[in-house]
Amino acid sequence: MTKINTVLGPIDSSNLGFTLSHEHICNGFGGSPFTFPEFLDIEATLERASIDLLEAKDEGLKTIMDVAPHDQGRNIKLQQEVSKRSGINIITCTGTWLDVPRFFEGLHPNKIATLYIREIEEGIEGTEVKASIIKVASDKGGVKPQEELVLRAAARASKSTGVPIMTHTWAPDRIGEEQVRIFKEENLDMNLVCIGHSNDSTDIQYLTGLLEQGVWLGMDRYPGGQLGTPLWKQRTKIIKSLIELGWGHRIMLAHDWDSSIGLHSPEFRAAREAYNPDNYLFITRNVLPYLRQLGATNTDIENLTTHNPQKYLEGTR
Numbered sequence: 001m002t003k004i005n006t007v008l009g010p011i012d013s014s015n016l017g018f019t020l021s022h023e024h025i026c027n028g029f030g031g032s033p034f035t036f037p038e039f040l041d042i043e044a045t046l047e048r049a050s051i052d053l054l055e056a057k058d059e060g061l062k063t064i065m066d067v068a069p070h071d072q073g074r075n076i077k078l079q080q081e082v083s084k085r086s087g088i089n090i091i092t093c094t095g096t097w098l099d100v101p102r103f104f105e106g107l108h109p110n111k112i113a114t115l116y117i118r119e120i121e122e123g124i125e126g127t128e129v130k131a132s133i134i135k136v137a138s139d140k141g142g143v144k145p146q147e148e149l150v151l152r153a154a155a156r157a158s159k160s161t162g163v164p165i166m167t168h169t170w171a172p173d174r175i176g177e178e179q180v181r182i183f184k185e186e187n188l189d190m191n192l193v194c195i196g197h198s199n200d201s202t203d204i205q206y207l208t209g210l211l212e213q214g215v216w217l218g219m220d221r222y223p224g225g226q227l228g229t230p231l232w233k234q235r236t237k238i239i240k241s242l243i244e245l246g247w248g249h250r251i252m253l254a255h256d257w258d259s260s261i262g263l264h265s266p267e268f269r270a271a272r273e274a275y276n277p278d279n280y281l282f283i284t285r286n287v288l289p290y291l292r293q294l295g296a297t298n299t300d301i302e303n304l305t306t307h308n309p310q311k312y313l314e315g316t317r
């Protein structure tokens with residue numbers, strides 16, 4: 001039995017249940033919860049997230065991985081409150097997203113790793129909440145030097161703690177391959193790596209190429225269709241193809257959704273609602289029935305939604 005830290009303390013990994021591997025309660029920016037608390041309407045966000053996750057719980061959801069680190073506006077106390085109100089386990093992260101602090105420049109990766117390790121072993125922002133994932137990000141056009149630095153720091157923190165890494169990528173530019181190359185240079189066990197946002201691509205060669213390197217794949221953006229990326233049915237067909245090729249045991253699902261209510265205009269929010277009216281339930285209500293229609297079995301679905309996230313977090317295979 002393995003204990004996995006959630007924002008409300010450790011739980012047995014066998015109790016994680018139906019898990020979405022890449023979601024957020026809220027999004028912001030470095031320091032936003034403390035410096036510009038009015039950026040996000042905390043009460044409204046808390047209420048919205050709790051209602052949506054309670055509804056998702058009724059339809060089978062048990063756990064989400066909230067993969068917003070410090071520079072994405074992580075708010076630990078909000079995550080705790082949402083978890084209490086909704087009954088959904090929330091697993092939180094350390095690491096750095098796309099806004100790598102300028103002051104990291106010139107630091108040795110080991111020094112940055114100690115920051116992540118402290119959030120994993122001791123706690124985050126004065127709380128006893130411990131991170132169970134290390135989030136790192138690289139985007140369009142390739143891994144930038146400051147992003148490479150945090151990838152290397154994350155690899156070292158993962159090697160030291162056994163906590164797995166979750167990446168943000170831009171799959172149309174095959175950024176996952178660059179991340180794998182850097183992690184391999186760090187001699188990291190690829191079983192501790194999930195290459196995220198991989199369902200922004202339908203290039204089966206790219207996807208199987210990554211899987212052959214030993215990583216997990218996060219098919220973690222739904223419904224999709226933004227910036228010319230595949231629509232949800234195309235995304236789902238690719239998952240079915242990967243299952244047929246024998247990779248159903250290495251894939252996890254999520255939406256990359258969040259419940260933020262803040263300074264954005266009502267029109268902005270309405271557009272988001274229209275994009276995904278099912279919020280954290282789009283997969284349950286649309287993707288899984290369609291996967292079954294395509295021929296996926298209950299075992300396939302259980303692997304994607306339950307067994308794979310459990311193994312990823314445990315560091316087992």
Ligand SMILES: [Zn+2]
Nearest residue numbers: 022023024256
């Ligand atoms: Zn995200």
